[in-house]
Amino acid sequence: MTDHTSDPGFEEATRPPRSQWWDVWDQFKTHKGALLGAGFFLFIVVAVMIGPWLWPIPYDAIDIRARNQGPSLAHPFGTDQLGRDTLARMLKGGQTSVAVGITAMALSLFFGTLVGVLAGYFKKLDGPLMRFTDLFLALPLLPLLLVIIMLFRDPLRAAFGPETGIFILIVFVIGITSWMQTARIVRGDVLALKEREFVLAARSIGTPDRRMITRHLLPNVLSPIMVSATLGIANAIITESALSFLGLGFPSDFPTWGRLLFDATDYLQQYPERVIWPGLAISLTVLAVNYIGDGLRDALDPRIRGR
Amino acid sequence: MFDASAPRKKIVEVRDLKMHFPIFAGVFRKRVGEVKAVDGVSFDIFEGETLGLVGESGCGKSTCGRAILRLYDITEGSVVIDGQEIGHIPQKKLRPLRPKMQMVFQDPQASLDPRMTVAAIIGEPLVEHTNLGRAARLERIYELMDAVGLNRNFANRYPHEFSGGQRQRIGIARALALNPKFIVCDEPIAALDVSIQAQVVNLLEELQKQLGLTYLFISHDLSMVRHIADRVAVMYLGKVVELASREDLYERPRHPYTEALLSAVPDPDPASAEKIERIILKGDVPSPSNPPQGCNFCTRCPRVMPICQHEEPEFREVTPGRFVACHLYNTDLQQEAPARTEAAS
DSSP states (O other): OOSOOTTTTTTOOOOOOOHHHHHHHHHHHHHHHHHHHHHHHHHHHHHHHHHHHHSSOOTTTOOGGGTOOOOOOSSSSSBBBOBBHHHHHHHHHHHHHHHHHHHHHHHHHHHHHHHHHHHHHHHHHHHHHHHHHHHHHHSSSHHHHHHHHHHHHHHHHHHOOOOHHHHHHHHHHHHSSSOOOOOOOHHHHHHHHHHSSSHHHHHHHHHHHIIIIIIHHHHHHHHHHHHHHHHHHHHHHHHHHHHTTOOOOOOOTOHHHHHHHHHHHHTTTTTTHHHHHHHHHHHHHHHHHHHHHHHHHHHHOOOOOOO | OOTTOOOOOOEEEEEEEEEEEEEEETTEEEEEEEEEEEEEEEEEEETTEHHHHEEOSSSHHHHHHHHTTTOOOOSEEEEEEETEEEESOHHHHHHGGGEEEEEEOOOTTTTSSSTTHHHHHHHHHHHOOOOOHHHHHHHHHHHHHHHHTTGGGGGOOOGSSHHHHHHHHHHHHHHTTTSSSSEEEEEETTSOOOHHHHHHHHHOOOOOHTTEEEEEEEEEEEHHHHHOOOOEEEEEEEEEEEEEEHHHHHHHHHHHHHHHHHTOOOOOOHHTTTOOOOOOSOOOOTTTTSSSOOTTTTOOTTTTTTGGSOOOOEEEEETTTTTEEEEEGGGGGGHHHHHHHHHHH
């Protein structure tokens, strides 16, 4: 195999290197869980995006005579104590929850990776950035959230409208309070990678720091980032629910999955299915995202690919 | 430096190169000392030749090779490569000079990015230093793969799919990509098994003939260095103790350390192997953070003299083209030296 005499059993026409994303897709397809997860996640996203237009009942239509109903043809998921259709509220709530989850995750991932890579790669920044990370880890989260929301809720509402304003606030709050784990993991990995010989080889070629990071370090720390990302979505959805529960999140008549879940806990004894729907939606989405992350991590690692 | 009849062009001139790594300790990370990995090394490498750099583990061979390419910021000294002083210029200015000097690394597994395809690895220097289009770059990558004996079909594969020898070929192709003049081979064969070692060394020799390359060949394998090198430098504890042409060094070692090192080379012939008198050195290599006073080798030298304990021997030319750092060859002791050499050979 070392020489370039043609190997009869090995007929592979010389072709230009194809984009590695095709290899990634090929490997991703072999991971059944990931494929299923991706399918389900896509379904959820499509459902919450176009569902509210298709489903004839608006999420805030009150029909007091049809309150506290179980599943029926008219209301497949039943109705709540004000007679609002649970399916419509689930679809509308999903929009917010999924959007908050993805955006907050992206924000915290961006922050975490940035801080981690800078701290790991540049020795001078390591001390200050890691102490900064420790500072954030040591902050008591709940009082901090309270203060931030007290301070910024009204200006943001005034600037972007009540819903968008709160959306920005919540995404930002979740983002800046959950990047620390990612930063620490990424920093550790970058510190280890930096000493590997291929980084030295790249330096001997004259690769500047910027491209050293984008070409060699980031692809190699992708696995932990991926794991953080999938956990991050789950974390963001749940934090948003908790904030809504505390009355710090979206307005009480504005549905999110977390909001629905907490509203339903009051009726847990009488109508347990009302807790089950949003609970199921959150768990299944989180599970699907975890599977996607798992499959992506495998697919992005050439050593695992093709096995 | 060699005889005047063949004035060859010096491609690398290293003068008094020092690479000290600081040691920090205590609560305040105070600098408490330094590891003198390379401590005053001087040599020249001529165009088209191979200089072997040998020595035991931890004597600073690899550090020396890396310092010459400025992969470290050197502590002191000067390095001139192809007429250009690069010892202390900032990395930014060094970048356009990088194509002239490249490196082949010891561990072919570690020196290739596991997430890049072979084409991407070999193409990286081309992306950094040339303006080739995608197709032209691919053509050059295929050329390089042919040159080092890799099947073109392997371009889309990843390093983990190759054997050690093939990986080292990828590393060599990467080093050749920019048509360098000077390549530092940092123990390129140490991680390979013997049959593959021969292949890789032959490949290196062939490429040298075709492309007129100059090598600094770092190795602890004395037999392999004897095979490939034109001149050999022997390092001990951060210093070059002897530098001579291959024949001179292997036939008539001058420095006691070189003698001891060469006597440790295994002999494939059992009959003659029994006759070898091995010089067994006593004790361990002193710590490079705290080298002994005087000659670095005085703690283990079988021929130690009182002067060695307090005065550092100068690294000087004893006969043309032959440098030794040893008090045995001081001019006032000269009469003793030739007699000893004959006895040793």
